[in-house]
Amino acid sequence: MKSTVQVDNLEVTLRGRLAQREYQGRLRHLDAPIPGVVDFSSNDYLSFSQNLILRKALITQLGVSSEKTPLASSNGRALGSGGSRLLDGNSAFVEQLERKISEFHRSEAALLFTSAYDANVGLISCVPGAEDVILYDNLIHASIHDGMRLSRATRKISFAHESIIRRVRESEVDLKKNGGSMGVKDPKGLESTLKQLIHSDERVRYGESNIFICLEALYSMDGDIADLQYVCDMIEYLLPNGNGYIIVDEAHSVGVLGDGRGLVCQLGLQDRIWARVVGFGKAIGCAGGWFINVQLLWFFLLTTIFLTLGGILCSSIARLYLINYARTLIYTTSMSFPSLASISAVYDYLISGEAEKHQQQLQILIQHCHVKLRSLYVRFKSGAAGLSVPDCASSSPIIPIFTRYPKSLARHCQTSGFMVRPIVAPTVPHGQERVRICIHAANTIEQIDSLCQSIETWLRYLGTMQAADTRGKSQIGDAAEAVLATGLREKLEPKL
Ligand SMILES: Cc1ncc(COP(=O)(O)O)c(C=O)c1O
Structure with a gap:
């Protein structure tokens, strides 16, 4: 057991750090919502x-009105899943849901994680190898940074966000006519950064090192939209050996863009993007709820245990790789049935066209x-x-x-x-x-x-x-x- 002096020392250290944050005007607080x-x-x-139709659909999915709940596909578990996906936490229900989601987003396969945060960390930490390079947007979400910290890749290079936003690039020029350049001048931009890398590293040039390009579809703080068509054209042109792998975080764009399918589908680029991370806690609306309807009080209790789920849309082989190596999938209890049922209800709504x-x-x-x-x-x-x-x-x-x-x-x-x-x-x-x-x-x-x-x-x-x-x-x-x-x-x- 630690002595009081040690504990006090730690408290002093923590207080000092917090005081410094406060002095810098960066101290964070948890604020209760203002009613x-x-x-x-x-x-x-x-x-x-808050959608009433979706609430009703969820109640039906949960089967609460009947004694014989339709829970066979979730191993009879109405609440927690019972363990990690690799042990007792898998079910026919989650696998069916993954098929429904992958079909809707026109992907070969899908794998659910307990959050988009976990999906990003799991993916980025386990896929790039030591010889590979990660190129990431300098405004990319913290979860990609955390994945990169855990990654074996030694080269992680940021590029200027503006370089992939259409409105700030120069007018579009034909890649082939322009020697592989889209007319971008920014020396810190994606195109320039990649060209420097190709120039300086022959393993990259000859397709022996993989290049992972991480970006978001719809940026959460700036609200701007990546020019994915340009990124795909440019990567394929500059890396003709096929060693460029684009990863798009669609956390904020699913539900909103492309009839709910996201930006990649809106642009028809699903076969040119290596992996997409989708979040169900934003437009999909499944990040818990604040249901105060008295008749639905039990439901409120259930929703308080909801998690913010996320998923990865990718090939079947990438899915199997993640099942084997993504630690944020392997070493955590998988999603509860109410969480899965809420996502399932929303996807049914999207598929039916009712969300339009x-x-x-x-x-x-x-x-x-x-x-x-x-x-x-x-x-x-x-x-x-x-x-x-x-x-x-x-x-x-x-x-x-x-x-x-x-x-x-x-x-x-x-x-x-x-x-x-x-x-x-x-x-x-x-x-x-x-x-x-x-x-x-x-x-x-x-x-x-x-x-x-x-x-x-x-x-x-x-x-x-x-x-x-x-x-x-x-x-x-x-x-x-x-x-x-x-x-x-x-x-x-x-x-x-
Ligand atoms: C771009 C982006 N990716 C991933 C996440 C993580 O999403 P989740 O809340 O599902 O963990 C967020 C959350 O704010 C985000 O903005």
């Missing part, structure tokens, strides 16, 4: 986690929000907030509002009844702090208008502060924050 606020923050893009109306409604709302925010940008771009919003309307439900004062703006929106979140460094690079807005199918035009009205109020207020403040720009946000925090916002608003 009654309009959701412009969660990843539940299609609002499926939600996807269409979501797109209408996205376009409306984009127009409103652009109009704010045009009017306030030279103001104190340092406001910027993406200039091209896309089908992404994630819209970042860049500002110098994301915490102040987010707090203002929250106190006005809208849940939005500030995203600051280190989650995003310094200087790219923003408020992240997520649109959901169940939001309304009126809610979006009110949110934009609230943002406008904040911008006007900041303008007033700027005019009055003689202490310099750097303190405007702090002053705004202090005023908002002390609840004076309402008093100030009539003056604006």
Whole structure:
């Protein structure tokens, strides 16, 4: 047993680290959701986690109304799975579900993990070998970084995110006519990085080392969409020996893009992408629930044990390899039956075409929000907030509002009844702090208008502060924050 002195020393160390984080303004807290606020923050893009039809479908899947529950396919287990997938946790139900999912996404095979986080870590940590190279987008999700830490690959090279986003690349040029270049100038971009690698390493050049290219389809913080067609064309052109393997994280794009099938299917690239990671905790809406309907209280209890599941779409041989080597699959208890049943219910809904109306409604709302925010940008771009919003309307439900004062703006929106979140460094690079807005199918035009009205109020207020403040720009946000925090916002608003 450790002595009190040792424990105290550890506590002192931990306190010190936390104090440093706090000093840097990076201390994280768990916030309880504010009741009654309009959701412009969660990843539940299609609002499926609150969808009544899906709730009913799930109840049917769970078979709760009958004594003889249809659980034979889950080994009679209504709750936990009983163990790791490799021991007692496998079932006919999960295998059927994997077949349903792989068919829907036009993949040869699928393998379910307990989360997309685990899927990424499992995949990246066990597939690349010591001689292989991982090229990853510098904005890639933390789970890929964690997988890379565990990977045997010694070369992990980042490339500039912008280089795979269509709007910032130069206009498209025919690869063959242009000597294998798409006209990209960025020396840190994917194309330049790969060319340098090919030039300096003959094992890469002659197809003896594998190159894994990791990117996301729809980026969770920037809301921009990767130009996968360009990436596929370029990789195949520069690595004609076929040693380029593209891995696309579709955590945020399934459900939303390509009739729910994701970006890869939307572009018809499923045969040119080596593996896709799909998450069921975002648009698929299966990351637990907050069901407060009294008749469904038992259901609430069940849903509290839901996990955020994820899966990998890949070839049958890659699936078998992962079953043998992916430690995040092997050394963990597999998914519970209610988790699987919820995913199954959502996929039935997607397959039936019923989800289309939600996807269409979501797109209408996205376009409306984009127009409103652009109009704010045009009017306030030279103001104190340092406001910027993406200039091209896309089908992404994630819209970042860049500002110098994301915490102040987010707090203002929250106190006005809208849940939005500030995203600051280190989650995003310094200087790219923003408020992240997520649109959901169940939001309304009126809610979006009110949110934009609230943002406008904040911008006007900041303008007033700027005019009055003689202490310099750097303190405007702090002053705004202090005023908002002390609840004076309402008093100030009539003056604006
Ligand atoms: C791009 C991306 N990949 C993977 C994950 C992990 O997903 P999950 O919540 O299913 O573990 C996330 C979660 O935020 C993500 O944004």
